[in-house]
Amino acid sequence: MDIKLIKQVVDLMKRSDISEFEYEEDGLKLRLSSKGADAPQIIHAAPVAQTAAPFPAPAAEAAATNTAAAPAAEEKGIAIIKSPMVGTFYRAASPESPPFANVGTKAGPDTIVCIIEAMKVMNEIQAEMSGVITEVLVENGEAVEYGQPLFKIKTA
Missing domain, CATH: 2.40.50.100 (RNA polymerase II/Efflux pump adaptor protein, barrel-sandwich hybrid domain)
Known part of the structure; x- marks a missing residue:
């Protein structure tokens, strides 16, 4: 992960209402969280173990979102x-x-x-x-x- 990118995200979090940020790249997962006026803190930064089915939950969430959004988009x-x-x-x-x-x-x-x-x-x-x-x-x-x-x- 690029440290400049992380610093930009922390700066954005300080200046906005964003309280949590999660990012994953090349098997490394980073999660930032800030509570109130406190500076963002790294909550979890660790390698992500690769499995046969990596991330079934987000795939299920995406499928649920797509099925919920599909009827709205299909309205004539x-x-x-x-x-x-x-x-x-x-x-x-x-x-x-x-x-x-x-x-x-x-x-x-x-x-x-x-x-x-x-x-x-x-x-x-x-x-x-x-x-x-x-x-x-x-x-x-x-x-x-x-x-x-x-x-x-x-x-x-």
Whole structure:
């Protein structure tokens, strides 16, 4: 593992709401955790033993996630606007401002639907498709992951 990468992750954890981080590479597993204002601490860093079926649980979780997400994605004429990054989801530019997108909002490819804050940078997220917002899938101020569904949009 690259020590520079680990230092960057620790720095990111200090500046954000990320409280746990887990990474695995070339048979080495690293887990970082921070509680409150404490600096992130290495909880577990050890070689991972390779077995005939390495990681059956995550494979089962992925299968469960795929089957749960498949019906939503298969709804006719419904597309999903996904998060392009890890960060904090905001529906409006400020607490006093109205949300960028509500249920029923007509959106075009350039329409800003939310903001995702990552490393103290406010990133405006565009719909990248035309349609009508049918569902908001994330609460304001909630942490989001890369690829996490944010909105359902009726495209046809």
